[in-house]
Amino acid sequence: MLYSSEIQLLSVQPHWQAVTHPVLAANAVQLWLCGLQSTVAGVSGNKILKLNYPLQSALQQGYAGIVTFGGAFSNHLCAVAASCQQLGLRSIAYVRTEQLDLNNPTLAFCHARGMQLIATDRQHYRLRHQPDYLLQLQQRHPGFLLVPEGGSSADGARGVTQLALEQTPAGKADLLITATASGGTLAGLINRRQSAVLGIAVVKDASLSAKVQQLLTAPQTPPWQLNTDFCGAGYARFSPALLQFCRELASQGIYTEPVYTGKALAGVIELVRAGRIVAGSRLSFFHTGGLQGLDGLLYRRLITAADHALLSGSAAG
Numbered sequence: 001m002l003y004s005s006e007i008q009l010l011s012v013q014p015h016w017q018a019v020t021h022p023v024l025a026a027n028a029v030q031l032w033l034c035g036l037q038s039t040v041a042g043v044s045g046n047k048i049l050k051l052n053y054p055l056q057s058a059l060q061q062g063y064a065g066i067v068t069f070g071g072a073f074s075n076h077l078c079a080v081a082a083s084c085q086q087l088g089l090r091s092i093a094y095v096r097t098e099q100l101d102l103n104n105p106t107l108a109f110c111h112a113r114g115m116q117l118i119a120t121d122r123q124h125y126r127l128r129h130q131p132d133y134l135l136q137l138q139q140r141h142p143g144f145l146l147v148p149e150g151g152s153s154a155d156g157a158r159g160v161t162q163l164a165l166e167q168t169p170a171g172k173a174d175l176l177i178t179a180t181a182s183g184g185t186l187a188g189l190i191n192r193r194q195s196a197v198l199g200i201a202v203v204k205d206a207s208l209s210a211k212v213q214q215l216l217t218a219p220q221t222p223p224w225q226l227n228t229d230f231c232g233a234g235y236a237r238f239s240p241a242l243l244q245f246c247r248e249l250a251s252q253g254i255y256t257e258p259v260y261t262g263k264a265l266a267g268v269i270e271l272v273r274a275g276r277i278v279a280g281s282r283l284s285f286f287h288t289g290g291l292q293g294l295d296g297l298l299y300r301r302l303i304t305a306a307d308h309a310l311l312s313g314s315a316a317g
């Protein structure tokens with residue numbers, strides 16, 4: 001079981017896959033993908049790690065539940081809704097949307113798990129990091145633990161620190177890589193202080209590097225970098241070429257979506273092609289999960305049903 005009485009989320013075993021690609025072969029680069037899947041639907045990848053300590057605190061300190069924030073197709077909201085339901089906690093989400101659409105598969109999933117969804121216009125959603133606003137929310141929801149968007153708090157990053165991403169099946173990685181949006185995952189990998197770390201930004205956010213730095217715990221970090229070259233037209237925007245790349249990954253049994261993992265992996269290939277990742281390196285990439293996002297892409301007709309089946313792996317076997 002995923003959650004024992006001590007909530008040993010980390011007993012989840014990493015699942016490793018080697019990625020093959022002509023550019024990797026031409027540069028003698030090994031690329032290992034590390035995935036994490038819990039037994040609870042909707043809780044995968046970095047969510048397992050980022051929510052570990054907040055959930056523990058909520059249970060141990062007798063909170064009624066968790067209040068958090070996210071977009072209408074957020075992986076984080078699914079993970080909070082599912083893990084809270086599993087643990088007998090309540091969950092409340094401020095959702096960045098003018099109107100709640102319960103036909104949206106992400107919101108339907110959260111609603112079915114008892115999450116209270118509160119439509120929040122852009123003007124209010126923008127206040128989500130402001131201390132005054134957070135104080136107001138805390139007063140509005142007494143007894144609830146506030147967890148920031150994406151779970152990227154100090155506790156969230158601390159959970160990520162537990163992942164031995166550097167230990168690939170072929171030996172220690174030279175470089176750890178992750179898709180980066182709110183920054184907690186990248187900060188956690190840096191705070192582990194095992195190998196150099198590269199975050200590939202999948203959002204356009206000029207403050208992202210500062211957000212990561214705020215979550216760093218030690219003055220001495222391994223070398224790390226936030227690359228902002230591969231965001232394309234913006235968060236959740238993707239080109240036909242990127243979708244084709246995800247299809248090619250799926251044909252080797254590697255299931256990704258083009259918003260986070262697919263986008264960042266395509267960036268890795270480009271960095272290797274350009275010689276900006278050294279030939280002969282061993283790379284370890286964190287598959288941060290989030291395949292539920294494919295349901296939202298299908299719902300908005302941004303991908304076809306055939307692509308949904310292919311990329312999610314449901315067409316396999």
Ligand SMILES: Cc1ncc(COP(=O)(O)O)c(C=O)c1O
Pocket residue numbers: 045046075076150152179180181182183184185186260261288289290291
């Ligand atoms: C699937 C997926 N990958 C990567 C990320 C980025 O992680 P972070 O927000 O910690 O930078 C997220 C957001 O949490 C995500 O949902």
